[in-house]
Amino acid sequence: MVTRSAVLLVLGRVLVKAFLLALAVVVIYPLLWMLLNGVKSNSELFSNPFALPVAWKWDNYVTAWNRGVGDYLTTSVLVTVASTIATVFISAWAAYGLTRVNIPFNRVVLVLILGGLMLAPTVALIPLVKMFQSLGLYNNLWALLILYTAFRVPFTTFLIRAYMMDLPTEVDEAASVDGASKARAFWQVILPMCKPILVSTVLLNILFTWNEYLFAMVFTSGGALQTLPVGLTNLMSKHGTDYPVVFAGMAIAAIPVIVLFFAGQRYFIRGLADGVGK
Amino acid sequence: MTVSDTAWKPAAPPTAPFSAKPPTNPAAKFARGRWRNAVWVLPAVLLLAVFAYLPLVQNLGFSFLKWDIYSGRQTFVGADNYVRMFNDPIFWKSLLNNTLYAVISIAFQVFGAMILAAMIEGLRSQRWRGILRAVYFVPSAISLTVAGLLFYFIYEPEMGILNAALDSMGLGNFTQAWLGQENTAIFAIIAMSQWQGFGYCTLLFSVALQRIPSELYEAASIDGVGPFQRFFAISLPLVREMTGLMMIVTVSGAFQVFNEVMVMTSGGPNNSSQVLGTWLYRSGFVRNDFGYAAAVATAVFVITLVLAVIQLRISKKRRVQW
Numbered sequence: 168m169v170t171r172s173a174v175l176l177v178l179g180r181v182l183v184k185a186f187l188l189a190l191a192v193v194v195i196y197p198l199l200w201m202l203l204n205g206v207k208s209n210s211e212l213f214s215n216p217f218a219l220p221v222a223w224k225w226d227n228y229v230t231a232w233n234r235g236v237g238d239y240l241t242t243s244v245l246v247t248v249a250s251t252i253a254t255v256f257i258s259a260w261a262a263y264g265l266t267r268v269n270i271p272f273n274r275v276v277l278v279l280i281l282g283g284l285m286l287a288p289t290v291a292l293i294p295l296v297k298m299f300q301s302l303g304l305y306n307n308l309w310a311l312l313i314l315y316t317a318f319r320v321p322f323t324t325f326l327i328r329a330y331m332m333d334l335p336t337e338v339d340e341a342a343s344v345d346g347a348s349k350a351r352a353f354w355q356v357i358l359p360m361c362k363p364i365l366v367s368t369v370l371l372n373i374l375f376t377w378n379e380y381l382f383a384m385v386f387t388s389g390g391a392l393q394t395l396p397v398g399l400t401n402l403m404s405k406h407g408t409d410y411p412v413v414f415a416g417m418a419i420a421a422i423p424v425i426v427l428f429f430a431g432q433r434y435f436i437r438g439l440a441d442g443v444g445k
Numbered sequence: 446m447t448v449s450d451t452a453w454k455p456a457a458p459p460t461a462p463f464s465a466k467p468p469t470n471p472a473a474k475f476a477r478g479r480w481r482n483a484v485w486v487l488p489a490v491l492l493l494a495v496f497a498y499l500p501l502v503q504n505l506g507f508s509f510l511k512w513d514i515y516s517g518r519q520t521f522v523g524a525d526n527y528v529r530m531f532n533d534p535i536f537w538k539s540l541l542n543n544t545l546y547a548v549i550s551i552a553f554q555v556f557g558a559m560i561l562a563a564m565i566e567g568l569r570s571q572r573w574r575g576i577l578r579a580v581y582f583v584p585s586a587i588s589l590t591v592a593g594l595l596f597y598f599i600y601e602p603e604m605g606i607l608n609a610a611l612d613s614m615g616l617g618n619f620t621q622a623w624l625g626q627e628n629t630a631i632f633a634i635i636a637m638s639q640w641q642g643f644g645y646c647t648l649l650f651s652v653a654l655q656r657i658p659s660e661l662y663e664a665a666s667i668d669g670v671g672p673f674q675r676f677f678a679i680s681l682p683l684v685r686e687m688t689g690l691m692m693i694v695t696v697s698g699a700f701q702v703f704n705e706v707m708v709m710t711s712g713g714p715n716n717s718s719q720v721l722g723t724w725l726y727r728s729g730f731v732r733n734d735f736g737y738a739a740a741v742a743t744a745v746f747v748i749t750l751v752l753a754v755i756q757l758r759i760s761k762k763r764r765v766q767w
Contacts, residue, residue, distance in 0.1 A: 172671075179672065183564050190561075191580050194644070198583065200606060201595050216606045257488045264485025271479055276486050283493050285753035287701045289722050290746040291500035293507055293729055293739050298500065317496035320489050349482070378588030380704040381722075385730070396590035400708060403594060410598070417594055421587040428586040432579060439645070440652040 198421075205415035212410055224411065231402070231415040238391045239398030240419065246308060246394060247376040250315035254372050255365060257316065258323035263353050265324075266331040267339055283321030288314075288381055299386060310386040311394070315376050323368045326441055330364035331357065367438030370431045377424055395420040501746065507739035515733065526740035535716045536741065539724040542631050546638070546720065547699035553639045554646045555691050559684065561643070562650035563676050578651055581644030589641060593708035596637040600624050627717035630710050634718055638705055646691055653687040654680060686759065693756040700748045721745050 204212060205227055207220045232240075264270050265277055295314065296305070304310045334357065342352040358365075380396045387393050393401065402416050428435055511522045530536050561581075568574050584592060599605045600623035608620040623633040657679065665675050703722030706712060712719035712727060719727075721741055729738030 176672070183567070187561075187564060187568075187577055191577060194581055194584060194640070197595055197599060197606075197640070198587075200599075201591075204598075213604050216604055216609045257492065261486045261489035264482065268482045268485050269479050270482045270486055276490060279498075280486070280489050280493060283497050285749060286497050286501065287697075287745055287749050289701055289703060289725060290504060290742045290749070291497060292725070293735055293742060294500035294503035295496065296729075297503075298496075313492070313496060317492040320492060324489060349485075374586065378590070380588070380590050380707070384707075385726075396588050396704075399590055399594060410604070413594070414598075417591045421591045424586045424588075425583055428582065429579065436648060436652065439649060 201414055201421070202418050204411055205418045207411050209409060209411060227411045227415040228419065230409075231412045231419060234405075234412065234416075235398055235402060236395075236416045236419050239393055239395045242308070242392060242398075243377055243395040243420075246311050246315070247373055250312050250319070250376050251369055251372040253312065253316045254319045254323050255327075255368055258320050258368070259327050259358060259361065259365070260353075261320070261324045262328035262331050263357060265328055267336075267352075267357065268349055280321055280324050283318070284325065286318070286321075288318055292381070292385065296385060305386065306388050306392060308387075308392060311382060314382050314386070315379065319372055319375060322442065323372065326368050326438060327361060327364055329441060330361055334360055363434065363437065364441075366431065367434040367441070370427065370434050371438045371442075373427065374424060374435075504739050504742050504746070507736060508743050510736045510739075512735040512739075513733060522736065526736045527743075529737060530740045530744070535719055535724060536721075536744075538716060539719045539721045540744075542718060542720045543700045543702065545631060546635055546702055547696045549635050550639065550642070550695045550699050551692055554643050554695050555688060558643050558646035558691075559650050559681075559688060560676075561647045562654055563680050565647070566651055566654045567672065574651075578644075578648055581647050583644065584641045585645040587641075589638075589704040590708050592637060592641045593634075593705040596633070596640070597624065597709050600633050624710050624718075625714060627714055630714060630718040634706055634709050637709070638702075641705075646695070649691065650684060650687065653684040657683050689759045690756065693752050693759065697749055697752045697756075700745060700752075 200216075203220060206223045206225060207227075208222070208224055211218065211221060261276075261280055265273065265280075270276065299305045299307075299310045304313075338356055338360070339352060342356045347355065377394075378396060379394070383394045383397045384400075387397065399413070399416050399420060403413050508526050509521060509523060510519045511525070512519045565574050565577050568577075599607050602608055602620070602622045602625075605623075607623065611617060611620050621629065623629050661679050661683075662675060665679060670678070701722060702720045703726070706718055706720050706723045707726070710718045712723040716724075721744065725738045725741040725745070728734045728741060
């Protein structure tokens with residue numbers, strides 16, 4: 168006999184599934200709309216926003232690329248690669264120093280580095296502008312490289328340090344019996360063992376740098392020096408009426424990180440979860 | 446993003462290399478080695494000291510100046526910038542908008558995401574759980590700039606899909622220029638931000654729920670406890686710590702909002718969607734009032750500092766054990 172509660176349970180399951188699927192549509196549809204608008208003509212965009220493109224104008228992507236998106240992408244790749252490498256190495260050294268080396272003022276250094284987690288970039292913005300102007304690094308990619316690294320080191324050190332603390336100390340002892348110096352133990356024993364968390368931090372730093380807007384907008388003003396997020400807003404204000412080209416530019420900016428997320432999902436989730444929960 | 450106190454432990458003293466001769470003066474040698482060891486943390490410490498902590502202190506100093514960045518002239522004006530700030534209706538409007546941002550984000554991105562995560566983890570198909578978690582996260586992977594521009598177009602009255610969708614559902618009365626009106630602009634931006642960020646929170650809650658041992662749910666099931674009671678009696682209490690941390694992270698983020706407002710409205714129309722970040726930017730870089738901008742930055746600093754201290758308190762508390 169089918170009881171009332173069993174019916175309710177089945178009904179509940181169906182409703183939950185329907186809700187979850189509807190939400191997935193709400194999430195995906197705007198992104199799909201963006202991709203489709205990137206291959207439409209301007210008049211199609213206004214005539215029926217829900218329609219599929221009549222003729223797929225892939226040359227919108229070429230136009231976007233030639234109107235600066237190519238340069239912005241190059242800059243973004245350059246800044247992202249350089250600052251990610253710098254951040255991860257500097258953080259891994261600091262994490263090693265904090266967990267496995269006898270350093271002076273260990274506790275103070277720990278508080279100083281991890282305290283950086285609390286600092287909002289907006290608070291430092293005005294003095295940083297003055298500082299980089301007097302250093303002659305205003306409107307220079309070095310400004311972005313330095314700032315991204317400085318503001319990402321605390322979180323990255325936090326993640327790598329937590330991971331290194333879980334590595335058994337026997338590893339170091341074995342290395343020092345072998346006569347390995349601290350530096351060699353770091354490069355040849357500890358760093359390779361940290362590979363999973365290093366992959367997580369690399370991915371999270373790529374995501375951050377690729378998408379950062381405030382520093383990129385304030386510290387660069389010249390066309391070729393701009394990263395994708397700032398470049399896109401320029402594309403919009405300069406060629407504001409040619410919307411499909413703007414959509415194509417947005418897709419060019421979005422697709423690499425979406426692909427990266429799906430490719431490295433496991434590592435992303437680990438990094439994000441450790442970052443909040445640990 | 447927390448500093449866990451219990452996790453800290455002192456580094457083991459360096460063990461002397463197996464074959465090394467004993468040093469003549471062990472204490473001195475030990476101390477020298479210790480200072481040399483500082484090179485491991487030196488790059489990180491220098492970077493943070495110069496580019497994060499120094500500006501923080503400088504900012505406080507600048508907030509007492511009247512400062513024209515183009516002429517470079519600086520005059521000490523005492524607390525004048527703060528007096529002006531507290532008398533500035535746009536400052537209060539910005540603070541209110543940040544608060545709205547925080548409250549709405551707590552509702553959707555903390556509690557909404559928690560319920561959503563419980564729904565996902567309750568699904569029997571592991572494949573679908575993975576797919577939904579990933580799909581919901583996609584907007585968090587794209588930049589706020591792309592998401593902001595995308596919703597700028599979605600809200601756009603002539604080509605946007607929001608008004609078109611309302612029209613097709615017979616709700617034509619509700620169509621409007623969402624970002625062009627003072628009473629809807631900030632809500633339209635906040636709505637975009639929920640779309641962009643809820644998947645990130647859902648993912649984190651899913652991870653927290655997965656860490657709850659399944660025996661607890663199985664035992665409850667055998668005892669005939671329904672899904673609602675299971676959620677309130679098991680899931681909710683056991684992810685309480687995560688909930689607290691997510692609230693702080695969300696609120697802290699809500700007071701640092703900048704990107705999406707800048708891209709979608711620049712704080713307009715008529716400053717109605719201004720937030721502290723954009724008002725700081727506009728004061729400094731558009732109105733050339735750097736001292737005032739520094740005062741607004743100090744306000745942001747105080748708010749985020751208080752939240753960080755609360756966050757530290759929560760993460761120091763003992764964890765639920767099972």
